[in-house]
Amino acid sequence: MKEYKGVLVYGEVAGGKLSSTTCELLGCGRKLADELGQNVACVVASDAPGDSVAEAGARGADAVYTAELTKDAAGSAAVHVALAAQAIAAAAPAVVLIGHTALGRELGPRLAFRLGAAVATDCIDLQIDPDSKTVVMTKPVYGGNALAEFAARAAPQIATVRPKAMSAGEPNPSHPAETIQLAAEPATEPVKVLERVQEEVTGVKLEDASVVVSGGRGAGGAEPFGTVLKELADVLHAAVGASRPPCDNGWAPEALHIGLTGKIVAPDLYVAVAISGASQHMAGCSGSKTIVAINKDAEANIFLEANYGVVGKFEDVLPAFTQKLRELLTD
Amino acid sequence: MSDLRMVVCCKQVLDPEAPPSSFKVDAKTMRMTLPPDIKQVIGQYDEFALEAALRIRDKAGGKITVLSLGNNMARDVIKKSLAVGADELVLLEDAAFEDSDSWSTAYALSKAVQKLDGYDVIFCGRQSSDWDAGQVGAGLAELLGLPVVTLARKVEAVDGKLRIEQVIPDGYQVIEVDTPAVVTVTSELGNLRYAILKGIMAAARKQPIVWTPADLGLDTTEVGEPGRRLQLNRLFQPVKEAHCEMVEGENAAEAGANLAIRLREAKLI
Structure with a gap:
């Protein structure tokens, strides 16, 4: 059986930088990996990555899997599912962290079902169980009326993590990271975006x-x-x-x-x-x-x-x- | 194009609108409970999914089959789907389906969908109103090798394809997808219509079709708790203590002004 080790963060890029949620995932992922004495990898797949590959390293990634995407591909969840599956095949991580974002809400479950793995969605806490060395994944259930703790019965252990639930930590620009190129994944699904409509919201974001x-x-x-x-x-x-x-x-x-x-x-x-x-x-x-x-x-x-x-x-x-x-x- | 064959997955759940204080965890069974006088309901997002299918049938015709998985389902709750106009109700009902997770639920549903007489669209709520996992729609799509469009707020059948308004963080996008496809529906689509008397009478005469794991060719190790990929280890309710400082005044307006003063004193503004 393949040995799964380390933490893989599926990054998202916003405005040429890692999204704040991705920084939180790297903060959390680094902590979990250090406890396990293992490595952190991060996927940065974007049409406009800017400085985000270097940033992923500075935020604790030991390896960064990159892919340059077209704008259409960057907006396709199906492309990200395929890229995530490819990165997981290469890195064989024990833990996969995805933001519980617009993308992650779709990516997490699709990835888990494609791999036959388990995903806990919208987690607010992740801890290493001291005995089993597996991750205890805590998520609010019943609309927030209770909390549930889950453990995965299949590898890798995938969690989508609620934005702002984890702290990002400080970047360290001298942290070394190797860069690995992922193969392009064409968008093959019969799904076409005809139009994008931004709803005007004025004032503070x-x-x-x-x-x-x-x-x-x-x-x-x-x-x-x-x-x-x-x-x-x-x-x-x-x-x-x-x-x-x-x-x-x-x-x-x-x-x-x-x-x-x-x-x-x-x-x-x-x-x-x-x-x-x-x-x-x-x-x-x-x-x-x-x-x-x-x-x-x-x-x-x-x-x-x-x-x-x-x-x-x-x-x-x-x-x-x-x-x-x-x-x-x-x- | 022939009439669309639509499948809507509906889950019977504890009423999510019940007062928060009425939710109590049974620590032994690791199940949530509500007082017995609060009736179960069809999950709110599943109701929106059913409404999406009904609106398509209003305009373009078609057939709607509702699928639901559980055990000892209350007929008056789940038959609401027939009363509002679904053509057929199929229950995956057996003790072996108890304590399913997203995996074992989607797996059994995928077998049930394949046992139906063909399908063009599968509608699911964006997430269940109990475990809030949001996995079954995407999971069904992966298991069946179908495209999925999530977070739909409007769905139309146009020239043999689906045209869907999908909610995105700063607005929405219009998506066209070939059938067959899975669509998950969000709350902005709008509430499920009320049942009219004719519908209620018709529903009373219809009996749901019931399938067990064996009918779907499923082993008991593949369904319910044994079929889970995510193990539930603990279900609990953190204790909440009120810590609210109430600001008062002679009248509501004065209380409002006093609130401003209090927030200033506390250096919060």
Whole structure:
């Protein structure tokens, strides 16, 4: 039987650099590999890799598998599945780490089923079991109402990891890494992208914002997202977000959706307005340093999660809150 | 083009909308429980998947077969799929299917799909509403050698192909895919329609087809717990302690202003 050793990170590139999630995976992968006394490999397959190959080395990869892709291939999950399978055949890693991102949500399961391996998706913690030296993969289940610990019964052990759940660590530019070229994988699936539509979101980008103001089902319609929530966000230089119901109802674009099936944010300050605090929403914001909740229902679950709370109708609370903030911040 | 033959995979789950405090883990069986008065439901994303199929049939015709895997499934829950208009319901139902994971579920479903009288599209919810794994759709595609389009918010049948709006991080993209294909559906597609009386009456008369592992040519070691690739070692609920400082005032507006002052004092703004 083939011996599986080491950790393989499937990297993603954004704007000519490794994505922040990939940096987190390398931070986590390096730790796991050091505990096992083994190596880290990283795949960087992109149409515009920029400095990301060198960056992967600096972030702890001992070997970087690269592939130059066309723009179409870079956007095809099927191409990444084939490249990942190729890298795994070459590196025979014991552990494969993939971001639980738009790509990773598809790549992880497809790869696992293609290889006959096991994948735990949306993991928030990975630890080496001291006895078996296998990975304990922890993931929230039941919409975040419980945690489950899994072990793989088939090799390699694949995990998709929730963004912002791991820390990236500091880069070390002198860390040596060898570069290995992967063979090109043509896009063969009968899948064609006809059109890409970007939904206009103005202001601060949600994932990068240090303050987020979010509205929920209790907002009752689209209007507060353009008025009281936006005014509060403007004063705080914050990004506007939403829980799932406003997005499903078309009150806010899907790009603002924070939660289990939306974006994951971890700002310094998260202001939850008229959000009940369902576990599925908290999955997207529980990494926030401070949570402030404004809700008319004193029994709402959000008050179990928040650091500061006001019980009251947002229509009454927000204008005064925003006005007072404006005064305090211009002093 | 002949009518589309559509398969929709639906899972019966604990109601994910139940209050968070009502979810309790049975540590011995490593299963989640809800009080018995809270009825099980069809997984919310699976309902969106069913709605996607119904909308295609509204416009272009076709046949919808709902597949569900489990044990002791509540007929009134799973037959909702017939009541809203599915043509046929096939249950993979047996004690041996209990405690399946994504692997053993997708494996059994792939055998069931192949036993059907042909198929053009397989719809799945983007993830189950219990284990939130999001693997079965992609897994079915790999096992059957089909293309998969994930996170669909709109699906149309156009000239023998599927035209799909797929949600991406900053918007959506329009994708065309040949059939047969697997499509996973996300919440923006919209809620499952309500059953009308005629549908409910018709559903009452229909009986689901039931297949066991043996009917699918599956060994009991390939299904349920023995067929898992991912072993569940622990299921637990971390203790949450409220640590919320409530800010008050004479009225809601004053409380709002006081909140600003408090956040300033705490140097959070």
